[in-house]
Amino acid sequence: MLINLLSGEVNEQDYLNYYNANIIYKKLPRRIYGFLLKYRDVCLVVINWNLSKENKKRAILHEFAHLELCHLDKCILEFSIENVEDEADMYIENILKYIDEINEK
Numbered sequence: 001m002l003i004n005l006l007s008g009e010v011n012e013q014d015y016l017n018y019y020n021a022n023i024i025y026k027k028l029p030r031r032i033y034g035f036l037l038k039y040r041d042v043c044l045v046v047i048n049w050n051l052s053k054e055n056k057k058r059a060i061l062h063e064f065a066h067l068e069l070c071h072l073d074k075c076i077l078e079f080s081i082e083n084v085e086d087e088a089d090m091y092i093e094n095i096l097k098y099i100d101e102i103n104e105k
Contacts, residue, residue: 002068003095006061007102019067023060025049033059036066043067065091 001018004010016022021043028034028048033055037044045063047056065088066072 002064002092003098005064006095007099015064019043021045021067023047025056034063036063036072038072043072061092062088065089 001010001015005012005015010018020041023045025047026049028046028050030048030050032048033051034045034047037046045060045067047059047063051059066084069087069091071084071088
């Protein structure tokens with residue numbers, strides 16, 4: 001579904017509806033760009049409101065990758081946080097490369 005969002009086939013609200021998710025902006029410590037949590041069966045994408053517009057977009061995209069990779073459903077203790085973060089970043093990178101390749105054709 002993230003590939004559909006990034007390629008413009010669906011909008012952000014459609015994406016959020018699909019995952020029963022909402023984005024909220026909160027004051028967070030400077031080093032925390034955002035995080036994802038589930039509360040009463042709603043996925044909450046929490047983003048640091050102090051970020052620049054560009055960094056907010058990146059943080060949202062990163063948290064959407066966690067959503068799509070079902071990281072909320074996995075026990076984080078099974079593997080290191082770094083691996084989960086790297087997986088989300090690599091997932092986005094691969095989708096963007098794929099979209100670029102399609103657009104070049």
